[in-house]
Amino acid sequence: MALRKWFILLLLFTLCIPSVSASAQAETTGISIFLDGQKIESDVPPFIDPSLNVTLVPLRVISEGLGATVSWTQSSQTATIQTPETTIAMTVGQQHALVNGASIALDASVRNKQGRVMVPLRFVSEQLGLLVGWDQATRTITLQSGAAAPVPTPPPDIIGEEENRSVRGVWVSTVYNLDWPSAESYDNAAKQQQEYIALLDDLQSMGMNAVFVQVRPAADALYPSSLVPWSKVLTGTQGKDPGYDPLAFMIEETHKRGMQFHAWFNPFRANTDTKTDQLAPNHVAKLHPDWIVTADNKLYINPGIPEARQHIISAILEVVNRYEIDGVHLDDYFYPSGGTFPDDAAFQAYNSKQFATKAEWRRDNINEFVKQLGQAIHNVKPQVEFGISPFGVWRNKSTDPTGSDTKAGVTTYDHMYADVRTWIREEWVDYVAPQIYWSFSSSAAPYATLVAWWTNEVNGTDVKLYIGHAPYKLGTPEAGWHTAQEIINQLQYNTQYPAVEGAIFFSAKHLRKNPLGLVEALKQYYGQ
Template structure:
């Protein structure tokens, strides 16, 4: 049954011309609602999709394009079922590309042969499928890994490390680009900017790999570059400065290319221990600052990242690195800054016996409860997609049931611009099917179902949020009053339009 639509007040409220044409009344502003902490209005919920060594996708090299597409869709559908809203897909595992590039060769993880053209460009498909489901797409890059082997001769012709062997350092049986060389930083930045320019990504993402993790008995021989560029610094200071310079350069380049694209990093979970620095965390694990020269505090203070996503892959109560302790430490680090904080969750460890705590089905959900208790934590990302599908101990189902029973909008990143689109026009219901005219600038639409009391809390929390859809339609599950809003790509939200469904 078709009904007319009336607009309700929201942020920047005002009546739509479409509503006045049919002489519908404008509802009174919603009475103030107390936010229900169980249903946050905005929260990032993501999953890492690792392509290196075929960890998550594709499941093995050499599959046909249709099989690759089907596997990816299965991952996204599993994420959507649990109301996740972001994917972090590894597009550059080791100076290679899971997309068509003139700068680096095709990844071996697509075909099994480094440099071999798979016959299609996966990246537009990967992005489009995420956007179809109302998810952000973050392109994940490894900045310094050049090859899993240590021979430039075995790399495809045209590989940057083969053309510029002087850029590389052999270490622990692998080949790395030297972070101390300006030419390396320029190349990495160029590769990333090329993707931002040519593809509709929402974010650029680095993980925890900067200078390589220590290998016993091995020396990372960057002596020549240090002599040339060190300028009186200690080796450690110089190395951290090299990483900071790259981070700042990528941040600037990304936002100059497209201001709306976010840039963030997922550092190792321990910045420094108190034994290293009195302002470090009360932990006893590896120090990222001292071991791999990753100074996340510097990135936060300088604002050269939009978010940090520390990998807290330890359980609550861990003797060396307690999850609760680390959430508190990182929360304190971002306090007062414009840098958002998400937590990297060790889904891959659930059910393993390296720590008995991970054999408890509720440990992962308990960690999300810790996150929710911190005002600074804006969401979580799970490593990795394989375990999203296998769901060890039912842990992800428990997380979804306890914390993700409603969808959530993405946290706003004010520095990235954007504005709320016009509210949906021409909204109507035909039977159970809601539909409306697409709004200019809208990436998606939020659909709310009001309770029988009619109390409207849609601007406060997500208790009534039933869906985030990319198409201008929604199939209602039950009769009642619905609200629909428009969202831009950063999830700035429009006023709401009200639509009544009389029967389903």
């Protein structure tokens, strides 16, 4: 109850919302504020600054015993808001705030107007984990604390449909033994199996119903293969038989629980470093060194060589043919996003379509791979889903007017040569799961902006949209990640878009660490 009182009073002076157009005059009346469905009354109305497209509200004195303090330091012209978890300091004239000591850019500075201290509402509310909405037609601010109000539950007649429709997945990384199996389980099949069972139990208890398990971390396999060697994550030595079929075991255990199993492949990464002395004799870098490119301190299979692409497709089809998987999943390892990728010789040898630039040729290489892989999967088993999880920004609006209104330093189209828009429009994939690993408060790539952009991309197609979430960022200094409510707010936000049919979390290890109490929040949200 004290927390709710604190939210209500704090919201009276901390919200910042979209306002009227810049051509309109500043207004101080006509705006209603609701917190968790309850109207908040204030004797001082919000002040709208149309030139900045923000709304500010007055800083007011908070009564004692409400769990938060608000202060105004006249000498430095600084407003400070403190809770047990968060301290926000904003100074008149400065275009940044200090949140727990970290400097974060502000859209509008705090100001002292006619004796009233006015502060931006949206910025502070989102820093405190609130979800803020604005309805222009009714001029209403809606706020969701997540803690005070229960998550809306679908009517009984559609609960089953909703549950069946929504994917609640988790990426399980095997590279570097990140999520499974542990390095301590090398050469111990029983221990690896116990670890996987415990992992599934933990994830299912959180409400998860699907796992995306990395079965090809570095041109190798977590299953017996005639094309690629056993992965070193199983025994510590690449090419060594672990004594059982891990993929068969994982699929059986996953399906026992009514959960989906998606086989996750890194298509073009050949090795996590540039060394080859520890690679198995049948590793692609040993058998076909002419296919290998060294870039970004790793070994890559060159996507520009058609025979190399077909080798990867054949390796994936081994799994599709032999195992009852629910889906084939690729991540964003196409061309590396940084450094130099020396493929001039392949460009000269394999540019049969006469592309004028290497960038166009690279994108066509990936397009051909995605198209041919999707066709091959569905020719064998039409029911197996084929999806890809690209980096969260396709292109910035500053580069392409049809891109998202973001300022990302890397984009999937320009840096990884992955033309996801074409994959969607041609329906070469069954779903996309963009990695939207930013918070609502991000200045470079706001979460809400990207969800809306990707929703628009899949509209009018048969391609599903799942959203990739970043629980691994919780507790980091990056803006918006100081509370687990950020993830819950993102899930709630997704529900307003029917095109969003699920969520995937990176990764299992980070969920199991329960950052900032996320596990209980997920259990409550998913009704576990």
